[in-house]
Amino acid sequence: MKDTAEYKASIENIRDQFPILAQKVxxxxxxxxxxAATSQKPYTVIERIDNxxxxxxxxxxxxxxxxxxxxxxDYESARNxxxxxxxxxDASEIIFTKGTTDGINxxxxxxxxxxxxxxxxxxxxxxxHSNIVPWQLLESQRGxxxxxxxxxxxxxxxxxxxxEMLNSKTKLVSVTHIxxxxxxxxxxxxxxxxxxxxxxxxxIDGAQSIQHDQIxxxxxNCDFFVFSGHKVFGPTGIGVLYGKSExxxxxxPYQGGxxxxxxxxxxxxxxxxxxxxxxxxxPNIVGGIALGEAFNFxxxxxxxxxxxxxxxxxxxxxxxxNKIDNIRIIGTAKNKTSVISFNVGELHPFDIGTxxxxxxxxxxxxHHCTQPLMDFYKIPGTIRVSFSVYNTKQEIDLxxxxxxxxxxxxx
Numbered sequence: 537m538k539d540t541a542e543y544k545a546s547i548e549n550i551r552d553q554f555p556i557l558a559q560k561v562x563x564x565x566x567x568x569x570x571x572a573a574t575s576q577k578p579y580t581v582i583e584r585i586d587n588x589x590x591x592x593x594x595x596x597x598x599x600x601x602x603x604x605x606x607x608x609x610d611y612e613s614a615r616n617x618x619x620x621x622x623x624x625x626d627a628s629e630i631i632f633t634k635g636t637t638d639g640i641n642x643x644x645x646x647x648x649x650x651x652x653x654x655x656x657x658x659x660x661x662x663x664x665h666s667n668i669v670p671w672q673l674l675e676s677q678r679g680x681x682x683x684x685x686x687x688x689x690x691x692x693x694x695x696x697x698x699x700e701m702l703n704s705k706t707k708l709v710s711v712t713h714i715x716x717x718x719x720x721x722x723x724x725x726x727x728x729x730x731x732x733x734x735x736x737x738x739x740i741d742g743a744q745s746i747q748h749d750q751i752x753x754x755x756x757n758c759d760f761f762v763f764s765g766h767k768v769f770g771p772t773g774i775g776v777l778y779g780k781s782e783x784x785x786x787x788x789p790y791q792g793g794x795x796x797x798x799x800x801x802x803x804x805x806x807x808x809x810x811x812x813x814x815x816x817x818x819p820n821i822v823g824g825i826a827l828g829e830a831f832n833f834x835x836x837x838x839x840x841x842x843x844x845x846x847x848x849x850x851x852x853x854x855x856x857x858n859k860i861d862n863i864r865i866i867g868t869a870k871n872k873t874s875v876i877s878f879n880v881g882e883l884h885p886f887d888i889g890t891x892x893x894x895x896x897x898x899x900x901x902x903h904h905c906t907q908p909l910m911d912f913y914k915i916p917g918t919i920r921v922s923f924s925v926y927n928t929k930q931e932i933d934l935x936x937x938x939x940x941x942x943x944x945x946x947x
Contacts, residue, residue, distance in 0.1 A: 564896025614828025
């Protein structure tokens with residue numbers, strides 16, 4: 537077993553921690569450039585899941601037997617690990633969810649029930665569908681007004697427009713930290729401060745930033761922050777909603793069932809304290825424990841080194857792509873993370889993606905759950921490559937050769 541706590545993760549040896557990267561696809565070495573969709577998992581996370589089901593499996597909370605108490609201890613320890621890493625005021629502000637989508641829907645349902653007709657919610661034009669549709673549903677149910685913050689052609693939020701849109705009716709601003717399609721890093725510090733100045737709360741979709749940045753929730757001062765475990769080297773089906781306790785305590789429960797109750801009678805039910813008030817039913821126990829292990833892995837990374845490495849990959853890939861005829865990079869914000877969306881003339885992204893797959897390259901093609909953004913750029917979709925700490929310049933060189941081959945075949 538490779539012990540994450542003992543090894544010093546560096547760019548040179550980190551690939552050895554990810555077993556999936558050693559396989560071949562269609563007879564070629566796998567090159568995984570689809571990290572914005574999901575990250576791969578290190579040995580420590582995989583082995584933690586395996587060990588749980590082999591040696592620890594039990595339902596948590598209320599059990600008096602050893603296995604239940606051990607599973608409960610490990611599950612709550614994971615919550616503490618994550619809360620400490622994110623610098624939350626208290627671990628009770630860390631709510632386990634199914635993922636980013638679930639977290640946003642929880643807020644839309646619970647916090648949204650406290651809003652009134654005519655109240656306004658602001659989102660940006662680059663949002664993922666999961667940060668659009670829940671608010672549209674709330675709009676139809678409660679009569680709130682959903683307003684869209686425009687963006688510039690380069691993929692940056694129009695901050696002048698944002699400032700003009702804020703008013704006393706603004707009750708929530710819900711924006712992505714990093715665009716999953718464009719890679720744009722939004723100025724969330726300024727966005728949060730401006731919203732708070734008019735009394736609005738702020739939800740940050742951190743699905744794309746949690747892997748690439750060190751998040752300090754106290755410093756950010758956002759009211760809610762959501763992310764998915766599978767984006768940050770953890771398993772699917774688990775995620776986190778952070779919320780300030782003073783706001784969460786005012787919000788009604790999202791779902792009813794076990795764990796979220798204090799006392800139940802046919803006359804009245806009272807609810808549990810945080811975080812359990814928002815965690816009805818048997819949770820994804822192994823998912824929570826494994827996510828804690830993923831954050832242990834994160835702690836082993838040198839983030840300055842990681843950031844420099846990913847920025848070097850981004851810069852090199854964009855420079856080399858721009859040398860290819862008819863390449864159009866979609867999203868050229870000054871402040872970006874290691875995500876590149878592009879098109880090649882009139883060639884369909886799906887066709888290029890298919891030919892790249894035949895050569896062992898995993899990329900994403902389509903609208904990336906941002907159809908309104910595609911409409912803004914007047915395109916049906918893009919080819920998207922997204923890098924993580926385990927990717928290399930050599931892989932980019934191989935990708936460029938494969939891409940040129942695909943273009944030649946389709947031209």
